[in-house]
């Protein structure tokens with residue numbers, strides 16, 4: 003009786019054990035648990051819980067300028083996004099200001115994105131395309147500063163950090179409407 007109820011608990015083990023014939027080894031009776039509900043470590047959560055909100059909540063320590071970002075951009079980004087964010091093989095990152103309501107809107111970080119803080123978030127989480135997560139927070143601040151600089155949003159020597167980045171006003175900040183959830 004015991005043997006059969008134990009086997010019923012785990013179809014996978016049952017199948018494996020039946021394959022062995024009528025003599026059922028002890029290992030098959032002590033059926034494995036399905037290993038559901040393992041707890042997640044704080045380090046595992048920290049590795050994916052790094053969202054930065056529009057108001058800058060979640061921005062890490064560190065800082066960078068467009069000047070520092072220029073060299074990093076050339077090394078890590080230019081091959082795909084082009085010189086100063088234009089004419090690359092992938093998304094255009096600069097220019098297009100004032101085109102959004104035209105016949106041919108050009109959406110870039112400068113013309114379209116409403117918040118500078120989320121530029122940091124996006125680069126840190128997703129770029130460089132092939133090796134996301136490989137840049138330090140200082141490097142991401144510098145690259146954010148560089149992209150804002152080539153979009154005429156910040157000065158070349160502006161130091162961006164957790165305090166100054168949320169204060170940067172993007173040109174299209176007021177070009178979005180908040181959706182109201184109707185219950």
Ligand code: HEC
Pocket residue numbers: 075078079080081082083092093094095109110111121124125129130131132145
């Ligand atoms: C191998 C090519 C490649 C490299 C290198 C690369 N990117 Fe990208 N990038 C892409 C692609 C492809 C997308 C579009 C991704 C998507 O839409 O999901 C993108 C999107 C972006 C966007 C969002 C553009 C928008 O308006 O939606 C930003 C910002 C960006 N990349 C910044 C960078 C920065 C900064 C670097 C260097 C650290 C970099 N990328 C390196 C391929 C690349």
